[in-house]
Amino acid sequence: MKIKIIENALSNALSKIGLEEIPQIAFEKPNNPDHGDISTNIALQLASILKNSPTKIAESILQNLEYDESLIEKVEIAGPGFINFKFNTNYFTSQLEYIRSKNEIYGQQDIGNGIRVNVEYVSANPTGLLHLGHGRNAAIGDTIANIYEWLGYDVTREYYFNNAGNQMNNLVNSIYVRYLNLFNDTQQQIPEDGYHGEYVVEIANDLYNEYGEELKDGNYQDRIAIKKFGESWCFDKIKKTLTKMNIEQDVFYNEDSLYKEGKISDVINDLKEANLVYEKDGATWLKLSEMGLEDDRVIVKSSGEPTYRLPDIAYHKEKFKRGFDKIIDVFGADHIATIPDVMAAVKHLGYNTENIKVVIHQFVTLTKDGQQVKMSKRTGKSYTLDDLLDEVGSEVVRFFLIMRGNTTHLEFDLTLATENSDKNPVFYLKYAHARICSILENIENSDLVLSEVPDFSLLQSEEEINLIKSIIEFPDYIKLAANKYEPQIIVEYLREFASRFSTFYHSCRIKGEEEQILRSRLHLANIAKVVLKNGLSILGIKAPNKM
RNA sequence: GCGCCGGUAGCUCAGCUGGAUAGAGCAACAGCCUUCUAAGCUGUGGGUCAAAGGUUCGAGUCCUUUUCGGCGUGCCA
Numbered sequence: 364m365k366i367k368i369i370e371n372a373l374s375n376a377l378s379k380i381g382l383e384e385i386p387q388i389a390f391e392k393p394n395n396p397d398h399g400d401i402s403t404n405i406a407l408q409l410a411s412i413l414k415n416s417p418t419k420i421a422e423s424i425l426q427n428l429e430y431d432e433s434l435i436e437k438v439e440i441a442g443p444g445f446i447n448f449k450f451n452t453n454y455f456t457s458q459l460e461y462i463r464s465k466n467e468i469y470g471q472q473d474i475g476n477g478i479r480v481n482v483e484y485v486s487a488n489p490t491g492l493l494h495l496g497h498g499r500n501a502a503i504g505d506t507i508a509n510i511y512e513w514l515g516y517d518v519t520r521e522y523y524f525n526n527a528g529n530q531m532n533n534l535v536n537s538i539y540v541r542y543l544n545l546f547n548d549t550q551q552q553i554p555e556d557g558y559h560g561e562y563v564v565e566i567a568n569d570l571y572n573e574y575g576e577e578l579k580d581g582n583y584q585d586r587i588a589i590k591k592f593g594e595s596w597c598f599d600k601i602k603k604t605l606t607k608m609n610i611e612q613d614v615f616y617n618e619d620s621l622y623k624e625g626k627i628s629d630v631i632n633d634l635k636e637a638n639l640v641y642e643k644d645g646a647t648w649l650k651l652s653e654m655g656l657e658d659d660r661v662i663v664k665s666s667g668e669p670t671y672r673l674p675d676i677a678y679h680k681e682k683f684k685r686g687f688d689k690i691i692d693v694f695g696a697d698h699i700a701t702i703p704d705v706m707a708a709v710k711h712l713g714y715n716t717e718n719i720k721v722v723i724h725q726f727v728t729l730t731k732d733g734q735q736v737k738m739s740k741r742t743g744k745s746y747t748l749d750d751l752l753d754e755v756g757s758e759v760v761r762f763f764l765i766m767r768g769n770t771t772h773l774e775f776d777l778t779l780a781t782e783n784s785d786k787n788p789v790f791y792l793k794y795a796h797a798r799i800c801s802i803l804e805n806i807e808n809s810d811l812v813l814s815e816v817p818d819f820s821l822l823q824s825e826e827e828i829n830l831i832k833s834i835i836e837f838p839d840y841i842k843l844a845a846n847k848y849e850p851q852i853i854v855e856y857l858r859e860f861a862s863r864f865s866t867f868y869h870s871c872r873i874k875g876e877e878e879q880i881l882r883s884r885l886h887l888a889n890i891a892k893v894v895l896k897n898g899l900s901i902l903g904i905k906a907p908n909k910m
Numbered sequence: 911g912c913g914c915c916g917g918u919a920g921c922u923c924a925g926c927u928g929g930a931u932a933g934a935g936c937a938a939c940a941g942c943c944u945u946c947u948a949a950g951c952u953g954u955g956g957g958u959c960a961a962a963g964g965u966u967c968g969a970g971u972c973c974u975u976u977u978c979g980g981c982g983u984g985c986c987a
Contacts, residue, residue, distance in 0.1 A: 387927095389927070391926085391927090391929075392926090393929090393930075394925090394930090394931095394932090394933080395930070395931075397930095398930070402929090402930090404928095404929060407929080407967070407968085410967070411966095411967085416967095417967075441930075442929085442930045443929085443930075443967065443968075444967085445929075445930070488987075525987075528986090528987080529986060529987075530986080530987065533986095556986085644985085645985090646985055647985095648985095657912085657913090658983095660984090660985090661984085661985045662985095663985085664985040665985060666985075668985085670984085670985065670986080670987090671986075671987045675987095695981090696914080696915065696980080696981050696982080697981060697982065697987090698982090698987085699913085699914055699915080699981075699982060700913080700914080700981095700982050700983060701982095701987085703913095723914085723915080725915060725916075725980075725981080726980070726981075728980095733921090766923085767922085767923065767924095768923085768924080770915055770916070771915085771916065771923075772915085772916065772979090772980065772981095774921095774922065774923090776921095776922075779922090779936085786935085786936060786937095786949090787949085788935065788936095790949055791935090791949075791950090793949090794947080794949050794950075795950095797947070797949095798946080798947055798950085799946095800947095801946065801947055802946045802947095803946090804946085805946045806946075843926070846926095847926080851923095851924085852926085855924060855925095855934085858934075858935080859934085862934090865950060865951065866951070866952090868946085868947095868950080868951085869942095869950075869951045869952085870951085872945075872946070873946060874945080874946045875945075875946085888946095909947090910947075910949070
């Protein structure tokens with residue numbers, strides 16, 4: 364919305380009143396339509412400074428306010444001293460002509476200006492199958508990547524993984540036990556900290572089919588073979604699941620490459636040079652207490668192996684060195700503790716951590732028929748992301764996983780998701796789009812009608828204007844979602860949008876109306892179709908022509 | 911113990927930098943299909959915004975304390 368014009372007008376009025384310093388003027392969109400389209404509380408803010416009542420101040424601002432009457436219909440003082448602006452309906456309809464010219468690309472913006480953004484998400488190690496938590500991570504990350512692309516950023520979608528270290532050893536141990544159990548009488552148990560999932564049995568079966576009893580000794584070479592087999596088995600499944608979810612990442616970054624290319628030792632040297640580490644009990648410690656945090660932490664164990672913090676630091680340094688201007692990490696809430704450590708170190712190495720945004724999301728719980736489905740690691744029974752995708756499809760999965768705020772625990776209602784009915788919110792949006800397609804089909808020569816320039820000023824009813832207002836706001840919501848890293852903002856916007864379209868649809872007929880009206884309404888519906896299609900596409904959902 | 915996130919209608923959740931009468935979906939109830947898709951629309955009922963104090967013209971939103979739930983708190987990732 365054009366608040367710049369109002370802002371300037373207000374600034375001028377304020378200086379006429381005699382204000383030497385013009386303060387920041389805040390605007391908001393009133394939720395009560397009687398309060399106009401845009402509102403400012405500037406008079407309330409100035410009350411204590413000017414030692415006058417807000418209403419008096421508002422009055423004198425109004426007396427000195429000059430504005431374009433073709434744009435603004437009404438300016439009012441209301442309540443305790445708000446100044447409310449109501450736009451002329453012609454303002455809204457005139458915006459439509461510009462939007463119509465954008466057509467298919469409406470919503471795209473070039474504010475990113477090619478700035479390079481790295482969005483890291485999923486990043487599950489190849490030690491198992493993806494679960495619902497990964498799914499939420501994937502949906503949030505992929506949608507944020509889409510949003511930034513729509514804003515003209517140069518986006519790289521990245522997956523970071525570690526195929527070495529403790530976790531892989533645990534996987535190897537677990538597979539090995541299951542493998543021996545296939546042909547050995549002695550029923551060995553999986554170690555306490557091993558992987559108990561049923562998929563490990565599957566891996567062992569496949570392993571046996573490939574190698575027979577060749578690996579039964581479990582010597583060094585055997586373990587390497589088991590590790591390679593297990594890793595590619597898991598990665599294969601993970602990638603298939605992501606493909607099913609319509610996610611395609613550009614870079615799979617292996618933590619191991621940080622070691623091979625000397626990036627880890629480089630960072631240790633950097634840290635030593637910056638005097639940020641010390642030796643104690645045979646380990647290397649990071650001086651976090653000198654960086655404003657509570658406790659120092661080990662980054663290299665006495666065994667000589669680094670802890671996870673060190674590669675994390677090196678990895679973030681690498682992202683900067685690879686030329687990214689902005690770094691977005693999407694993590695589950697269980698990673699929350701390590702983030703401040705890593706950020707502090709990266710910052711003290713001289714990188715601007717303000718360009719790193721860590722998006723934390725809370726966990727997912729699964730409910731079915733009102734009962735919570737336990738996803739226990741101990742029993743090994745779990746409902747995987749893949750199961751879910753098979754059951755309800757990628758679009759419902761993606762939608763459900765982003766329809767709550769990142770910081771809220773998300774309850775995935777399987778019963779609701781499976782239901783192909785009006786209760787399922789994703790259908791509502793698709794349905795609105797399909798309806799518009801149906802209108803276009805039902806109008807004779809609709810292409811021809813759309814090729815002619817419409818008179819949008821004929822659209823004056825409340826339903827039409829409300830729809831137009833929502834159309835105009837589309838780019839603002841994309842920006843808001845980007846600034847907040849909240850895909851949910853797009854979801855909420857689209858629901859409201861579809862609702863306004865449906866209201867319009869029911870009260871304003873198109874087919875059979877007089878030619879001029881028909882043309883302008885058809886154009887309006889067609890623009891609404893673009894908004895729905897583009898909005899859904901940001902969420903990774905296709906807009907169907909028929910339902 | 912300490913740290914992070916959350917507690918808003920019967921249920922699931924919105925509520926942007928503090929603003930005017932706290933919203934949506936589902937569930938409940940009452941209407942609307944000879945007319946472009948009724949997977950829809952219109953209306954009704956439903957609230958001590960976990961509790962208490964504080965900041966101010968004004969608090970669901972900010973501060974303090976308490977409480978409940980989740981996660982974390984490792985020379986695991």
